Amino acid sequence: MSGWCAANCLEITPKERFLAMLAASLPDLDGLTYFFGQQVYWSTHHIYGHNLVFALLLSGGLAVFCTHKLKCFLLFLCLIHLHFVMDLLGSGEGWTIPYWFPFNKIEYAWSFGWDFNGIENKLAALLFLLGCVAIAVYLKRTPLEFLMPSLDRRLVGWAQKLRIWPRP
Ligand SMILES: [Zn+2]
Numbered sequence: 001m002s003g004w005c006a007a008n009c010l011e012i013t014p015k016e017r018f019l020a021m022l023a024a025s026l027p028d029l030d031g032l033t034y035f036f037g038q039q040v041y042w043s044t045h046h047i048y049g050h051n052l053v054f055a056l057l058l059s060g061g062l063a064v065f066c067t068h069k070l071k072c073f074l075l076f077l078c079l080i081h082l083h084f085v086m087d088l089l090g091s092g093e094g095w096t097i098p099y100w101f102p103f104n105k106i107e108y109a110w111s112f113g114w115d116f117n118g119i120e121n122k123l124a125a126l127l128f129l130l131g132c133v134a135i136a137v138y139l140k141r142t143p144l145e146f147l148m149p150s151l152d153r154r155l156v157g158w159a160q161k162l163r164i165w166p167r168p
Pocket of ligand 1 (some may be wrong): 046050083087
């Protein structure tokens with residue numbers, strides 16, 4: 001939702017907005033190691049996808065498919081770093097970001113983060129959800145616009161009933 005909300009602040013194409021959602025989410029690819037067991041998960045998640053090298057490679061790799069290459073590269077880079085910040089704040093104790101991996105073993109942590117199940121994460125999710133609804137109502141698009149355009153149109157049609165200003 002962070003990728004979708006941020007992408008809608010810029011003049012970019014539907015494909016670029018879709019790629020922005022991927023950029024905001026894909027650092028957690030390193031969490032797929034969960035399927036290989038808890039021990040592997042704990043030793044890989046927040047490491048391989050949560051560092052500057054991955055951020056640059058992912059931003060560049062996704063920007064190749066964009067019309068607005070520089071604008072999207074910078075957007076993707078910002079979104080990946082927003083992901084890191086949100087992880088540091090809301091993943092709970094014990095999670096760090098090895099930002100300079102693989103060149104340096106320094107891991108960053110913030111002591112003023114909160115519990116994963118804390119109210120702060122629920123409030124952040126609610127704010128982003130409200131942002132998605134507002135985008136559907138006023139910009140007339142949903143995160144499905146690129147992959148499922150017909151369902152997107154139907155959802156936008158329903159969202160118009162929520163419009164309070166100006167009336168449709
Ligand atoms: Zn993450």
